[in-house]
Amino acid sequence: MIPELERVVEQIAALPGIGRKSATRIAFHFLKQNQEKVEDFLTSVTQFHSKVEYCDECGALKSRHLHCSMCTPGQRNETLLCVVEQPSDIFAIEASGEYNGLYHVLMGALSPLDGIGPDDLRLASLPARVHKHPALQEIIIATNPSIEGNTTANYILSMMAEFKNLKFSRIASGLALGSQIEYADARIISQSLRARTVLE
């Protein structure tokens, strides 16, 4: 194999979900494209990487130098706060059309086996967010229906015990155990939001 091909295949195969054969196929796809098309692709990656950041407040993705659309006052239903593991979960939930409240991204889930404890997640700022939104009535815990996600949900429930006036709920898992919200169908997400159960 020639070195430029070797290198690009290695880089593409390092992307999640892509093996060496798919990577080779993608490399040859690039070769068939004209200069302009390849540059469009490269520019989109550069722009995405350099102009997108996480909101300090809720952890959602936002364009740099713009206000976070999820945190702009008056835009969302401030009686609800939905806790998710990843920023990408927000897109899946928004696509369901079932939810218009606030979000709080943890940037992961508790996983003692992987050495991920409470301090590695955006958990410490959760009480402060509750204080900041006096209209808040319910926290929907939408972590994945996995062991880690369930553990995290229980942890949140106990760390937030002081908020006696808040209702805590967990999205129903019409989602199969072990699956990931990020990749779920909009209809399944819709259903699991509607059928959410109150945590006692």
Added chain:
Amino acid sequence: MIPELERVVEQIAALPGIGRKSATRIAFHFLKQNQEKVEDFLTSVTQFHSKVEYCDECGALKSRHLHCSMCTPGQRNETLLCVVEQPSDIFAIEASGEYNGLYHVLMGALSPLDGIGPDDLRLASLPARVHKHPALQEIIIATNPSIEGNTTANYILSMMAEFKNLKFSRIASGLALGSQIEYADARIISQSLRARTVLE
């Protein structure tokens, strides 16, 4: 969705074999990488696209400004010439370790339904290549075991009828009908090269 994400997901989803959900996952993967890693990726694509070209002689991929390693005299067994559809087929065949002869890339296969006729392929230069290699004894036709690949094999056999002294063979299809050489196992390719049958 924010515009930079929308754009990069659209670009990634346009790559072969990648849907919108995988594209979103890859975009988030980029976001997790540091500047340097993302630049390594982008540079590898740019370098590949700008520094790689097809050899005028055999049609294989080569680094620009370098001689084609498949055409350098004395490097390969010049009694054998293997005809393939795509430059990427060469890598699959080389990986089998079963073959050390010359190559001739057609850049496709005959497909009347798609409007691909003999003039759209690198067929016209095939007789000239035979004349250029007096040691040549056998032409192995390694087009895909598909209707188009088989049609192309038959076409080559009739257009090369003048070369009475050459043996023409077709790789055996231990490969399932309709599959593609590019994605086949090295062992299957190995076996189909060994079991090639002489065409009469």
